[in-house]
Amino acid sequence: MSKMSEMAMTIEELRNAAAAITDAANYLAQLFSGEETDAQPENPAPVQKPALTLEQVRAVLSVKSRAGYTAKVRELLQKYGASKLSQVDPSNYEALLRDAEVIGNAT
Template sequence: MSKIKLILDVVSDMRSLADSIQAVAEVMAGNEPVETKEPTTTVKEPKPKKKEITLEEVRAKLAEKSQAGLTAEVREIIKKYGGSKLSEVDSKHYANMLKDVEVLGNE
């Protein structure tokens, strides 16, 4: 082959390479949709946390019912959940205590 023919082949290959590089650049720029592989792991969404009920909230509700003349019933609820006074009751019972207190006086 002649030197000219070899040089023309190199020029042709360089043009082809330039076209390929341009196509890659366009894809990277977002001009063409790119097929992406979906991740195989699933992302767990955090569960919504329940609002923590505080001792002060329970105390306020119990005081309200006690002032309404339901002191004996309030004491029974506290005893039901394992305490002789509110501060002795485990905080895990606060939600149930509030439910019980809500029905006091509505019966």
């Protein structure tokens, strides 16, 4: 993954964390301010991670391929029913990246 896309993902995660902290602080302030209401605190909508893009997935797979794991990358694509990345269903990008992360990581 390129440094810019990693940075963009990190910034988005920080923003999501900041929003969650703000919500928690507001809830605690209301809870301990003595201004209790009969209504239950409103549950915020769950924060959704932004959908992965073809370019983000391509960046990770190209790094693995350049590191000498081209055959393993091809096997992964076939696992998801494709001969090339553009044929992979975008709903499988996250799982594909999880699988790709272990390529080359001997444990």
